[in-house]
Amino acid sequence: MAHPNDVRGGGAPTAPPGGSPLDNAVWAALDGPHAHLAERYGRAARYRPDLYAFAALADPADPTAWTDLHTLAGPSATVRVKPVDQVPRGWELLGEGEGVQLVGTALRAEPAPEAAPLGTAELPEILDLVARTRPGPFLTRTVELGTYLGIRHHGRLVAMAGERLRLPGWTEISAVCTDPGHRGRGLATRLVRAVAAGIRERGDTPFLHAAADNTPAIRLYESIGFTLRRRTRIVRLRTPGTTVPGPALSVLTRSARRTPIRPASPDVGR
Numbered sequence: 001m002a003h004p005n006d007v008r009g010g011g012a013p014t015a016p017p018g019g020s021p022l023d024n025a026v027w028a029a030l031d032g033p034h035a036h037l038a039e040r041y042g043r044a045a046r047y048r049p050d051l052y053a054f055a056a057l058a059d060p061a062d063p064t065a066w067t068d069l070h071t072l073a074g075p076s077a078t079v080r081v082k083p084v085d086q087v088p089r090g091w092e093l094l095g096e097g098e099g100v101q102l103v104g105t106a107l108r109a110e111p112a113p114e115a116a117p118l119g120t121a122e123l124p125e126i127l128d129l130v131a132r133t134r135p136g137p138f139l140t141r142t143v144e145l146g147t148y149l150g151i152r153h154h155g156r157l158v159a160m161a162g163e164r165l166r167l168p169g170w171t172e173i174s175a176v177c178t179d180p181g182h183r184g185r186g187l188a189t190r191l192v193r194a195v196a197a198g199i200r201e202r203g204d205t206p207f208l209h210a211a212a213d214n215t216p217a218i219r220l221y222e223s224i225g226f227t228l229r230r231r232t233r234i235v236r237l238r239t240p241g242t243t244v245p246g247p248a249l250s251v252l253t254r255s256a257r258r259t260p261i262r263p264a265s266p267d268v269g270r
């Protein structure tokens with residue numbers, strides 16, 4: 001795995017001994033600003049299932065954290081975790097993928113006057129747009145994770161962007177999507193800049209994730225001021241069927257039934 005660059009968020013404290021909060025972003029969120037949205041047991045935590053379908057470990061190299069995750073999720077349960085290099089024996093690899101993490105080091109943030117806040121009242125419209133555009137994981141309560149903004153055309157929601165993970169000094173921009181009939185007008189770029197403006201107002205730095213093989217999107221993100229920071233391995237696993245898994249860590253084994261996992265790839269600029 002690539003070594004991350006030394007990039008810090010606005011207002012973020014000095015990186016802890018394990019590195020920057022960005023190195024283990026889901027845990028940093030669940031152990032920090034999003035702790036009230038977490039289900040937690042010891043050194044493992046996960047978002048409530050209607051918010052975001054990821055779990056996290058305080059230290060992915062710690063067998064105790066994996067034991068805690070098994071207790072939290074239960075036997076023969078499916079979990080998604082990132083970043084991961086090794087898992088305990090007895091855990092089945094169902095799918096894997098690679099994502100990239102980019103930080104808005106030079107992103108120009110500015111309000112978009114035509115953008116309106118979105119919340120639970122607009123959920124039917126949001127889910128309809130998500131179904132048309134498939135921006136990545138978006139569940140029935142994802143909109144509660146942070147600020148969401150949308151742009152309408154003749155009253156119909158045609159583009160949106162919002163916040164997902166929030167960790168000390170950083171906030172993730174996610175669910176960036178534009179209706180196919182309205183791409184090419186820069187709506188998503190304007191929304192990204194507008195969401196980033198709100199993030200910066202509270203002293204955080206924006207970041208985002210994308211699929212590692214989505215080269216056109218990554219180039220576009222870099223062109224508007226994002227910097228590629230690191231690559232991340234994402235896995236979907238089935239927990240052991242026993243009550244307590246074995247503690248020894250081993251290299252991830254490949255399963256004939258595994259399927260690829262594609263991280264969210266916001267369509268900025270489309």
